[in-house]
Amino acid sequence: MTLGSRRSSTVELEKEDDEAPLLFESKEGKWGGAYKLFACTIFAGICMILVYRVMKMPKRGEEGRWGWIAMLWAEVCFGVYWIFTQSLRWTLLYHIPFDHRLFQRYGENKLPGVDIFVCTADPMLEPPNMVINTVLSVMCYNYPSNKLSVYLSDDGASELTFYALLKASIFSKHWIPFCKRFNIEPRSPEAYFSQHYCTIKNTQEWSSIKKLYEDMKSEIELVVEKGKVPDEIRKQHKGFSEWNSKTTKKDHQSIVQIIIDGRDSNGVDDDGFQLPTLVYMAREKRPNFPHHFKAGAMNALIRVSSEISNAPIILNLDCDMYSNNADTIQEVLCFFMDQRQGHQLAYVQFPQHFNNINKNDLYANSFPVSYQIEFPGMVGEGGATMFIGTGCFHRRESLSGMHFKHYNNTPKCDINPNININTQDQDHHKMMRRSVEALIEASKGVSSCGYEEGSEWGKEKGLVYGIPVEDVVTGLRISCRGWKSIYYNPKRAAFVGVAPTTLEVTLIQHKRWGEGLFLIFFSKFCPFICGYRKISLGVQMGYCAFLLWAPLSLPTIAYAVIPAIYTLWGIPLFPPVTSRWMLPFLYAPLATHVYSLLEAMRCGCSIKSWWNSQRMKLFRRTTSYLFSFMDTVKIQLGFSETKFDVTDKVASEDTMKRYEEEVVDFGSSCSVMYTIIATLALINLFGVIGGTKKVLEDDALVLQVMLCVLMVMLNKVVYEALFVRSDRGCLPSHVLVKSLVLASFACFLLPYFLC
Numbered sequence: 001m002t003l004g005s006r007r008s009s010t011v012e013l014e015k016e017d018d019e020a021p022l023l024f025e026s027k028e029g030k031w032g033g034a035y036k037l038f039a040c041t042i043f044a045g046i047c048m049i050l051v052y053r054v055m056k057m058p059k060r061g062e063e064g065r066w067g068w069i070a071m072l073w074a075e076v077c078f079g080v081y082w083i084f085t086q087s088l089r090w091t092l093l094y095h096i097p098f099d100h101r102l103f104q105r106y107g108e109n110k111l112p113g114v115d116i117f118v119c120t121a122d123p124m125l126e127p128p129n130m131v132i133n134t135v136l137s138v139m140c141y142n143y144p145s146n147k148l149s150v151y152l153s154d155d156g157a158s159e160l161t162f163y164a165l166l167k168a169s170i171f172s173k174h175w176i177p178f179c180k181r182f183n184i185e186p187r188s189p190e191a192y193f194s195q196h197y198c199t200i201k202n203t204q205e206w207s208s209i210k211k212l213y214e215d216m217k218s219e220i221e222l223v224v225e226k227g228k229v230p231d232e233i234r235k236q237h238k239g240f241s242e243w244n245s246k247t248t249k250k251d252h253q254s255i256v257q258i259i260i261d262g263r264d265s266n267g268v269d270d271d272g273f274q275l276p277t278l279v280y281m282a283r284e285k286r287p288n289f290p291h292h293f294k295a296g297a298m299n300a301l302i303r304v305s306s307e308i309s310n311a312p313i314i315l316n317l318d319c320d321m322y323s324n325n326a327d328t329i330q331e332v333l334c335f336f337m338d339q340r341q342g343h344q345l346a347y348v349q350f351p352q353h354f355n356n357i358n359k360n361d362l363y364a365n366s367f368p369v370s371y372q373i374e375f376p377g378m379v380g381e382g383g384a385t386m387f388i389g390t391g392c393f394h395r396r397e398s399l400s401g402m403h404f405k406h407y408n409n410t411p412k413c414d415i416n417p418n419i420n421i422n423t424q425d426q427d428h429h430k431m432m433r434r435s436v437e438a439l440i441e442a443s444k445g446v447s448s449c450g451y452e453e454g455s456e457w458g459k460e461k462g463l464v465y466g467i468p469v470e471d472v473v474t475g476l477r478i479s480c481r482g483w484k485s486i487y488y489n490p491k492r493a494a495f496v497g498v499a500p501t502t503l504e505v506t507l508i509q510h511k512r513w514g515e516g517l518f519l520i521f522f523s524k525f526c527p528f529i530c531g532y533r534k535i536s537l538g539v540q541m542g543y544c545a546f547l548l549w550a551p552l553s554l555p556t557i558a559y560a561v562i563p564a565i566y567t568l569w570g571i572p573l574f575p576p577v578t579s580r581w582m583l584p585f586l587y588a589p590l591a592t593h594v595y596s597l598l599e600a601m602r603c604g605c606s607i608k609s610w611w612n613s614q615r616m617k618l619f620r621r622t623t624s625y626l627f628s629f630m631d632t633v634k635i636q637l638g639f640s641e642t643k644f645d646v647t648d649k650v651a652s653e654d655t656m657k658r659y660e661e662e663v664v665d666f667g668s669s670c671s672v673m674y675t676i677i678a679t680l681a682l683i684n685l686f687g688v689i690g691g692t693k694k695v696l697e698d699d700a701l702v703l704q705v706m707l708c709v710l711m712v713m714l715n716k717v718v719y720e721a722l723f724v725r726s727d728r729g730c731l732p733s734h735v736l737v738k739s740l741v742l743a744s745f746a747c748f749l750l751p752y753f754l755c
């Protein structure tokens with residue numbers, strides 16, 4: 001069976017609606033003109049820096065030539081990168097939906113079905129209780145339940161997760177009517193009960209539902225702790241028969257269970273309303289078949305859902321991202337169903353918000369500047385935005401791989417315009433209602449390892465394989481296939497997730513991102529090649545501002561090391577304070593950083609969180625992205641394969657305490673990364689100590705010493721972790737020894753080798 005042949009996959013409008021009021025409007029951001037002028041002055045500064053570098057380059061044999069060349073190279077890199085980031089700031093475009101018009105125009109019956117995919121990969125890193133909270137939150141959307149289907153993909157193939165989902169399906173019968181009756185938010189029970197005391201009039205009902213939730217939660221926790229579902233529970237559901245002693249995460253058959261069949265008249269909640277369909281899926285995995293991580297899971301979900309519900313709109317969520325607004329689907333449909341532009345739209349991306357960011361966002365895990373400026377900036381450049389893996393609504397056709405021109409050329413009446421989805425479908429189901437068993441059989445077939453062999457999945461169809469940021473590359477390809485996309489950041493966050501709480505986890509996560517993004521740059525999906533004449537130059541450059549994180553590590557390391565070492569050697573790399581050339585060297589970096597601070601504050605960051613983000617930028621570039629860079633090179637040369645380290649979403653109490661107190665937690669296992677961080681911090685400390693004396697003799701070293709002082713200020717937390725702290729999150733003594741040896745070598749012995 002081919003995709004989309006059974007049910008309509010089209011959200012389209014009839015011609016007569018052409019005159020009707022639009023379902024959304026677009027607005028340009030303010031203060032564009034002033035910014036453009038300001039950016040031009042910075043650009044002039046950058047050019048003058050480069051001119052000075054080339055003019056004053058020491059001759060062959062003269063002192064400092066290599067350092068000078070390295071600085072020139074680093075400044076060229078920063079300059080080019082800065083230009084790329086400008087394309088994300090030139091024209092900001094925001095979209096505002098009019099959701100009240102949607103129901104007015106279509107009524108409930110004419111709205112399309114929505115399939116919701118939730119992915120999980122490991123019951124230890126992603127606790128089943130967290131997963132079902134996400135599932136429950138999306139089962140409660142203010143949207144006709146018979147049009148909602150929720151699919152959980154479990155790459156951990158864990159009976160614990162399955163058990164939790166069964167429990168959640170029972171609890172949902174009480175939870176959904178409770179949410180709708182009292183119109184509560186958010187609808188993830190864990191989030192709701194942790195944020196609210198009884199806010200509703202009927203306290204008895206509130207307490208009883210809270211008790212139900214807590215009982216379920218502790219029952220699940222008990223089973224998870226045991227690591228095994230007890231036999232008496234296993235007997236209660238035939239689904240457990242899929243697990244036997246040989247089932248492991250990496251080796252098992254396809255498991256598909258329709259836990260709630262939305263067509264079934266028994267599938268109703270306490271108030272007698274239909275429940276959404278709920279499906280558990282663990283696609284087949286075998287040791288000798290690559291499974292392609294999340295991209296593989298998503299592709300299996302696309303196919304399995306096409307057998308079961310085949311809704312034209314797909315929402316995709318990570319297991320830690322619960323829905324925080326029950327009206328999100330309506331808002332999104334305003335975009336997809338708008339008569340003027342809706343048909344061109346492939347996806348609507350929401351930002352990722354987190355509920356566990358500490359006061360000043362110590363690890364710079366939230367991206368307010370990206371979400372409030374850079375993403376709308378990319379939309380402003382050419383109607384495209386990045387797909388970032390979670391909190392994204394897709395049109396099924398585009399996600400499955402269809403080109404816009406083919407979609408647009410398909411006569412819409414042949415594949416049922418959305419107007420008829422509901423009524424026709426139900427008749428359709430009555431007529432050719434496949435039994436649950438038949439649906440499960442078909443689903444198992446399409447989620448088996450063999451199904452993808454020799455097929456176009458992962459290449460032309462579905463999410464792209466081979467790149468650990470499957471999301472970004474897939475979004476880019478969709479844009480290159482002629483589709484538009486919208487970025488939407490509503491006032492009330494639509495989705496809320498969990499951010500890493502230790503430095504180590506953040507650095508590892510960024511290593512994966514950096515590597516994946518850089519791999520895109522080298523693949524056939526490089527925006528300048530794949531996007532040539534398909535997406536605007538601004539969007540191509542905007543993508544590169546992200547794709548080039550990894551190589552930017554090299555100039556950053558050069559800038560963090562060379563000035564400090566050359567200070568100790570007494571060799572100047574910058575113009576003296578008395579020279580007029582000093583001006584661009586002061587202006588360009590100062591203006592960019594002051595601007596970046598203002599921009600962050602405009603997005604609601606505190607000064608301290610901006611400062612933290614600058615430190616994290618340094619840490620990430622000198623460690624995560626350096627490893628991303630090296631691994632990408634290895635992969636390109638064929639020495640290594642891509643992998644996906646799942647982000648740990650649980651933290652010990654000790655760690656949480658430090659996180660809340662905003663004390664950097666270095667953890668224990670990333671010692672190579674920490675050695676680099678500590679070595680750079682020490683080199684700059686030596687630079688300041690040795691340089692202060694020299695500055696008094698030679699004013700040519702002033703800028704260099706200022707740079708070292710800035711680096712030392714950024715690295716304050718590192719010195720504390722090395723010399724002062726003694727808790728479990730500090731830096732171990734072997735890191736101190738190694739970094740001292742390395743830093744001393746670079747500062748004091750290297751000159752003897754080089755001379």
Ligand SMILES: O=c1ccn([C@@H]2O[C@H](COP(=O)(O)OP(=O)(O)O[C@H]3O[C@H](CO)[C@@H](O)[C@H](O)[C@H]3O)[C@@H](O)[C@H]2O)c(=O)[nH]1
Binds near residue numbers: 121292390516647
């Ligand atoms: O083999 C795998 C690995 C991961 N996942 C799921 O993918 C999601 C994202 O994984 P996570 O470890 O949380 O990574 P993050 O870095 O937090 O994820 C961001 O970056 C990823 C790409 O690197 C995107 O896939 C995600 O959607 C995006 O939120 C989670 O729900 C996982 O359960 C799978 O289903 N199968």
Ligand SMILES: [Mn+2]
Binds near residue numbers: 318320498647
């Ligand atoms: Mn995550």
